[in-house]
Amino acid sequence: MAGASLAAAIGSRASMLVLEAEASPGYHATGRSAAFWSETYGGPDIQPLTTASGPFLQAGGHLAPLGSVHIGRAADAVAMEAFLAEFADSDVVLDRVDPAAFVPGLRPEWTLGIREASCAYIDVAALHAESIAAARRGGATFVTDAAFVGAIRTAGVWSIDTKAGSFQARTLVDAAGAWADDVAARAGVRPLGLTAYRRTMVQLRTDPGAPEGLPHIADIAGRFYFKPEPGGRLWLSPHDETPTDPCDAAPEEIDIAIAVDRFEHVVDWRVAAVERSWAGLRTFAPDRLPIYGFDRDVPGFFWCAGQGGFGIQTAPAAALLAASLVLGTPPDPAVAAIDPARYSPDRF
Template sequence: MTDMPRFDVAIVGGGIAGASLAAALAPHACVVMLEAEAMPGLHATGRSAAFWSETYGGPAIQPLTTASGAALRDGGFLEPLGSLHIGRQEDAAAADAFLAEFADSAVELVPIDPASRIPGLRSEWTIGVMEPSCAYIDVAALHGHYLKSARTGGATIVTDAGIRSAVRRDGVWRIETPAGPFAATVLVNAAGAWADEVAIRCGVRPIGIRPYRRTMVQLRTDPSVPAGLPHVADIAGRFYFKPEAGGRLWLSPHDEIPTDPCDAAPEEIDVAVAIDRFEQAVDWRVAAVERRWAGLRSFALDRLPVYGFAEPGFFWCAGQGGFGIQTAPAAAAMAAALVLGQVPDVAGVDVGRYAPGRLG
């Protein structure tokens, strides 16, 4: 192994999962982060809808999100927004179930008249549940913070270094990339949509991480977006939208279209569906579609993230869905402890529920 740089930990993937873990590990181990693209965070991280919601992802994700809140607020990465979950009369059961899911949690949910917060809301939308803690999240600043912290801690970050193959012998991984070979005792698979593909290239059994496309559009509306508008989400999961700088609106049809790992692009039909659902909720006119984009979300079969060793030396840090950014501080602390052979101590989080062994 004298012909290649040697590390304690090699992290494959430089999105929010890999970057936050590199930052957490760097003060305690010799770390290299191998990013396939020319810059980290090009795919899921760079295309986030950029909000922090304790209910997003359901009760199984909420403990990680809540545990991350203090670090995100203290770091200046969150700004107040609030989220209003709305529904029609046929959605009453979904609203009741939503309230029941979080009844025993610390998440504050307040039933309100949605028309009091959304001017122009169509009359059939009579159900409203306010989630005051929802916030904007500065994704670029957070990702940049983790990359800087990783470098400051001594981590090496290598771009254009997609993994071609890796073989483990005598407790050491020999990793082949276009940027050259690397050796590491532990290989962390934080490759997002490519996680199963990376496992296969390492000779490790994949665990069923599946990527899905999510569509976003930026709208200019008439009337313009009202001051004080919260994030608005259909309680039945058909759309969400939120105000953005310059009086713009970000809108998604909340789609999850199965796809291969790729540089995702929006489909015109999905943009049209988003606008149709939006116009069924409010009487605002869509004056212009100014931008459209798509990102990838990756899930295990049970839709929970995966953190832990599936076999000696191979650590999964994958399947974060759309929740990897909002859970990054707690998830990185938990994963770093596991990589280092320590007992994680993250308040309110049951580490075992995210272990890869649950997936057989």
């Protein structure tokens, strides 16, 4: 999503080549998203990018109503107050609620709730496909099965070696997700300390099934979240973060069991079946903020990495911001109020 949305935002203003390591774009993190848009997800430093992306996603028909309720027990009262304080000066609307009014069968110890009404489903596949189509309309060429081997910069031009052949470009954009540090190292650029983390997701069939109108439910302590899916199913995550080398991630049985156990301590529904499970990678910089900008030491190398778990929901605004940086043009009015310095690679 990072590379596709940036290519779409640049459009015809530059000649672009998008090199994709897999047989088709979006195989890894993009294709395994939890598929919701939440203005609080990622914290207050991410919220401006998420909020600015909302109108674009809405206009494209990529959002559908969902809502979210952050729940907690008595011991989580301090965390609840801290959560409200984090967004007190933002435009995000948060309301204290009784969580039992939103979750039938909620166990009685879950007494604290904060509603985030703006949370929405996001159609990730459609957004990704639209970004690729827009990039192609702008003249971008996509080359698949083009795993990056290395690059050398000579006289202001990158010579880029891939498994699909060799290419040249004046600017090399590193939008390689979990592999971003590896790409940098192979291009002779100092890695920035990005770490990939595995995140597990399971689809449950429950008895009773997920009720109509159930919102996204998130533990304020970060131990789980779940959301309804068509057919009365649920998508559930134990909110795990297991450091891993970049890879084709797969779920571990222990993480699936932990997810189900935590879920059963929230509601009195019976888990009838774990219908499927999968895992994806979320890649963070050391300070957990994304990285957009030219490398401090190597000319012509542009970072577009470290989007963590919020790369999809921030994609439209992040792409506009990054496009202005890579082209050296004024930012789009939609992101003009967002300071790009907080995401600069110069901070490392």
